[in-house]
Amino acid sequence: MNSEAYSAELAAAMEAGFRKNPNTGEHCHSLADAYMASMVDTALPKDIEEREEYDRLVAWSLEKRNVSPGEVVRTFNYIRVKAVRVAMKVTQRRGEVRQHEQFY
Structure with missing residues (x-):
């Protein structure tokens, strides 16, 4: 499977x-990780900015916080959803998902 077909399949799953x-x-966290990683060969200039934003959000989601255990999971999921929405914005701009849908 070529990289464009792989990216398109990941976008469809997201x-x-x-x-x-x-x-x-x-179940989009790992799909978004794989999608953003698959862009390495085909990244457009705007994709690079969004890739940096995605990476920043993922790193932020992994930072330790002094909160209750349940709050850790909620905070992680909230930040990761923000990251997934960045990935979805890239998929829309690349035409890999429907343009009229608003995921972000």
Whole structure:
């Protein structure tokens, strides 16, 4: 499978996750990680900015926080959803998902 087909399949899976759960995208964290990693060979200048934003959000989600255990998970998921929405914005601009859907 070539890299464009692989990226398109990941984008379609992320889109399906957002159709299942429009607020958070069902099971999209790892799909977004794989999608953003697959862009390395085909990155456009604007993609690079969004890749940096994605990486910043993922790193932020992994920072230690002095909060209760349940709050750690909620905070992690909130930040990761923000990162997934950045990935979805890239998929829309590249035409790999429907343009009229608003995931971000």
